[in-house]
Amino acid sequence: MRIPRVFEPQPLSAGARIELGDTSIQHVVRALRMNDGDRICIFNGEGQECLAQLADVSKRSAWAILEQPATPAVESPLQIHVGQTLSRGERMDYAVQKATELGVSKITPLTSERCEVKLKGDREDKRLRHWQQVATSACEQSLRTRVPSIEEVSPLQTWIEQVDADLKLVLHHHTAQPLQSMDPPGSVALLIGPEGGLTEAEVDAALAAGFQPVAFGPRVMRTETAPVAACAILHYLWGDLG
Template sequence: MRIPRCHEPQPMNPGDTLLLSDNNVQHLARTLRMRAGDQVMLFNGDGSECLATATEVDKRSLQVRIESQERPSRDSALQIHIGQTLSRGERMDYAVQKATELGMARMTPLFSERCEVKLKSERQDKRLRHWQQVAISACEQSLRCTVPQLDAPEPLEHWVSNVEADLKLVLHHHSACPLGDLPRPSSIALLIGPEGGLTEAEVQLAITAGFQPVALGPRVLRTETAPVVAQAILQSYWGDLSAG
């Protein structure tokens, strides 16, 4: 039987006895019906993961003992910071989920001229917590031991003017610049437009701020597909994805 893997946001070291968070009690004790003696893999986002054994289990609490701790090499050395223009509902969830699986280090949701999503402060906080949970679930599934940073949404013009990276890219289907001609970076800022695309003024603003326009092929990708394809290519060129 496959050992379940869960994010547990508290310090842990071999020999520690921990009471797990309510979310994990719900999943492990109530849904998976874990019993004393069963094992679970835990990670808290610091880059390590711990094998733990359940010692006491009931419907309201789950206590485990940390048996061992390792620091596996599953995080890409290529630091990718995505500026993802906001999209509606499941499209944004998909972008966060798949970008996390592909090794994204950080994402900043952006408001742009053609962005149709308007978030008031209370709803913005709720959506940010939701996206963070989407990223955590993607880490649990993909065996990542660190959780990417999800920033509060901000205007596109502010992000492009202030983000720092060795290489800054804006996806623009009119560009003919091939990625293979660019120097090898250790960090990348990647700007993704909304469903209606970036305006010419926004593309020029990004270029003025040091972004290089690049195209991924002859077809125009959806806003939630673009970060997936872009990261797969970038990780293949300069990161930890390969066909071999």
């Protein structure tokens, strides 16, 4: 059986004994019914992972005795920051999950003129925590060792003016500019519009802020599909896919 991976945001050192958090206990103890002596893999979101042996397992608590930590080469050299306009239902979950599996470094949920999702106060905080957990779970599954951060919801205009990257791209199907003609970047900011698309004024604002328009083929993609295709292509060209 594959050794389960869990996320514990704390320092990892050989021989250390750490207490597992509630989410890890729910997974390895209550769901998988693991016991003392069983082995798990712990990663801390900062590039390290470590095999560990469970100890003092009960229904509500469990400890892990760490072996030698490792720093596997599983993170892409290309840093991608996705500005993802909010979408309804499970579409945002899908975009966060798949973008994480493909190696993005950061995701900022955006509001725009055609965005139909409105988040404020406690509801916004709850969704941000949920999306961060979606990203963490995707890292557990995909063997990543760094968890992308889910930033606070931002107006599109604010994000395009403040985001910093070597190359800034806005997905816009009315362009034929090839990515292969661009100089290889170390970091990319990727702007994804809502289901109804960005307005011409928003595209113009992005271009004025230094973004370059790019299309990934002749077909128009849904808002949750676009970051998946884009991140795969970017990592194939300049990252570690392929």
